[in-house]
Amino acid sequence: MSAYKRALRERSEHYLMQAAMKEVGTGAPSTVAPYKKRGGLLWRLVFVPLYRRVPWTVKRRAMATLRMTSTGWTPPAREPSEPWHPPPR
Amino acid sequence: MSERLIVIGGGGAGTAAATIAKRLNPDLKVTLFTEFPDIAYSPCGIPFVHGREIEKFENLFLSTVERYVEDGLDMRMETTVTDLDLDRGTVTAKNTHEGFDRLVIGTGFTWEKPDVPGANLEGLHYVKDIRAAMLFDEQLDGMKRVTVIGATPLGVEMAGNLGHRGLQVDFVDEGPWVLSEVLDPDVAEPVHESLEKRGVTLRLGTRIEGFTEGSGGKVGAVATSAGELECDAVIVCLHKLPNSALAEAAGIKTGTTGGIMVDERMHTSADRVWAAGDVVEVPHGLSMLPIRGLTGSHAYAQGRTAAFNAAGQDLVYDPVWIPWGMVAGDYTIGGFSIGETLAQAMGVPYVVAKGVGVSRARYYPGATRTHVKLLADPESHKLIGGQIHGGEGVKERADFLAFAAKRGATLEDVAWMENIYSPPIGALFEPMAIAAQNGLAALRS
Numbered sequence: 001m002s003a004y005k006r007a008l009r010e011r012s013e014h015y016l017m018q019a020a021m022k023e024v025g026t027g028a029p030s031t032v033a034p035y036k037k038r039g040g041l042l043w044r045l046v047f048v049p050l051y052r053r054v055p056w057t058v059k060r061r062a063m064a065t066l067r068m069t070s071t072g073w074t075p076p077a078r079e080p081s082e083p084w085h086p087p088p089r
Numbered sequence: 090m091s092e093r094l095i096v097i098g099g100g101g102a103g104t105a106a107a108t109i110a111k112r113l114n115p116d117l118k119v120t121l122f123t124e125f126p127d128i129a130y131s132p133c134g135i136p137f138v139h140g141r142e143i144e145k146f147e148n149l150f151l152s153t154v155e156r157y158v159e160d161g162l163d164m165r166m167e168t169t170v171t172d173l174d175l176d177r178g179t180v181t182a183k184n185t186h187e188g189f190d191r192l193v194i195g196t197g198f199t200w201e202k203p204d205v206p207g208a209n210l211e212g213l214h215y216v217k218d219i220r221a222a223m224l225f226d227e228q229l230d231g232m233k234r235v236t237v238i239g240a241t242p243l244g245v246e247m248a249g250n251l252g253h254r255g256l257q258v259d260f261v262d263e264g265p266w267v268l269s270e271v272l273d274p275d276v277a278e279p280v281h282e283s284l285e286k287r288g289v290t291l292r293l294g295t296r297i298e299g300f301t302e303g304s305g306g307k308v309g310a311v312a313t314s315a316g317e318l319e320c321d322a323v324i325v326c327l328h329k330l331p332n333s334a335l336a337e338a339a340g341i342k343t344g345t346t347g348g349i350m351v352d353e354r355m356h357t358s359a360d361r362v363w364a365a366g367d368v369v370e371v372p373h374g375l376s377m378l379p380i381r382g383l384t385g386s387h388a389y390a391q392g393r394t395a396a397f398n399a400a401g402q403d404l405v406y407d408p409v410w411i412p413w414g415m416v417a418g419d420y421t422i423g424g425f426s427i428g429e430t431l432a433q434a435m436g437v438p439y440v441v442a443k444g445v446g447v448s449r450a451r452y453y454p455g456a457t458r459t460h461v462k463l464l465a466d467p468e469s470h471k472l473i474g475g476q477i478h479g480g481e482g483v484k485e486r487a488d489f490l491a492f493a494a495k496r497g498a499t500l501e502d503v504a505w506m507e508n509i510y511s512p513p514i515g516a517l518f519e520p521m522a523i524a525a526q527n528g529l530a531a532l533r534s
Contacts, residue, residue: 002344006344006345006347008345009346016436017270017430017434021264021269021430023433024274024429024430025265025269025430028266028275028278031274031277031278032294034265034294035294035295054436056435060376063376064377068345069376069377070350070371070372070378071350072352072353072356073353073371073372073408074405075377075408076374076407077497078374078471078494078495078496
């Protein structure tokens with residue numbers, strides 16, 4: 001399962017980054033087209049468009065359900081709070 | 090009877106874990122194993138010695154083995170741990186079993202190797218071990234042309250520094266611009282210009298297809314999708330891979346990045362075993378997705394967290410917002426969390442706020458332009474990422490913004506922040522505030 005998840009993440013990140021680079025980089029001076037490996041049609045034509053249609057909040061929930069996110073960590077409150085104190089000696 | 094802590098790894102995380110644990114709990118017997126003959130030096134400084142920005146490798150050493158021994162550590166230099174038995178609580182090194190009560194794994198990373206023919210030829214250099222770097226530096230004196238593979242942070246530093254040394258540098262990467270996995274194209278543009286000024290030839294969107302043998306059995310050329318490049322040596326700067334095989338073989342859980350899974354106390358899935366540094370994965374503060382391969386300061390802080398908890402105290406490490414910065418050629422770039430390209434890839438909703446200011450009073454000699462790009466959540470306006478480039482002050486702004494984002498600061502907070510105005514060190518208008526104000530104005534219009 002761990003190897004499957006690792007491969008899933010690696011592949012999906014690769015094709016999502018390729019698509020993003022193409023869009024963000026189009027027209028930017030001094031850039032070129034990224035090297036495109038053969039294959040990956042299913043990822044490019046199906047996965048990337050589908051992933052993009054799903055709202056971020058749903059994607060986040062799905063990633064947590066699939067246990068793709070870290071466990072054993074406190075998600076940040078992202079609110080001003082008490083500063084960190086060193087533990088008592 | 091006092092307990093024994095074994096630390097595997099002599100990098101930033103391992104040395105921090107060993108020294109801090111001993112300081113916190115002097116009764117603890119602490120043994121550190123490292124496969125290398127040296128310890129406590131800064132490998133991050135190696136490209137700058139090659140580039141003659143730093144005079145000699147000896148300057149990179151921060152301490153000595155003897156100093157650690159004086160501090161009460163049992164130092165096992167050039168001793169590779171080959172096996173880990175969690176049931177018995179032993180590590181095996183040089184065919185000897187050594188028992189532990191607590192263990193910290195800080196085995197770091199190995200460089201990804203190119204998966205093409207000829208990758209085992211002599212002359213392919215990986216930047217890690219300082220002694221290998223010293224030997225390579227002597228060889229560089231007799232070289233004219235080198236190829237750097239991988240436009241990663243190390244690749245950019247090596248290409249820029251070898252160009253500065255006067256070598257002809259071919260810089261090859263599959264990406265459409267340098268540092269394309271972290272940097273946005275608008276920030277990459279001045280980096281390209283700066284590298285080219287140093288004599289670096291950029292060969293982007295180009296794939297490595299193999300290495301060809303030259304004279305004396307060493308690499309003589311690199312075959313790429315855009316043709317062959319003759320060279321005297323190749324410097325491989327691809328991705329960092331976690332050195333987690335030992336832990337994985339012992340049954341310790343690894344995650345989706347291949348790094349060891351740890352909780353916020355740097356504790357692994359195994360009882361009494363902690364891990365830190367490039368071998369672990371930790372969550373990104375924005376997405377909680379595990380990431381790895383961060384900076385030396387992250388490794389040290391994680392090692393400190395592991396040390397506190399292994400020494401019987403309680404310390405928690407936060408999800409990371411990754412302030413980063415570097416000199417690329419003669420240009421300084423930095424940022425925190427994510428950029429526009431990564432936000433687009435992840436599908437995170439964002440608005441962009443851009444601005445340009447100056448690092449000192451405009452009339453003061455040495456003032457440089459500082460470009461700031463902030464990414465914020467469209468609803469709450471909370472900061473989610475950013476990139477900065479220019480001359481001085483990039484690092485401090487990246488550190489500040491990462492901290493501000495972690496605490497939930499918004500574009501409004503940054504737009505109306507207080508700032509120092511003192512002609513030699515700060516302009517009247519803070520570039521980050523200018524960017525945030527521009528972003529808010531664009532949102533209103």
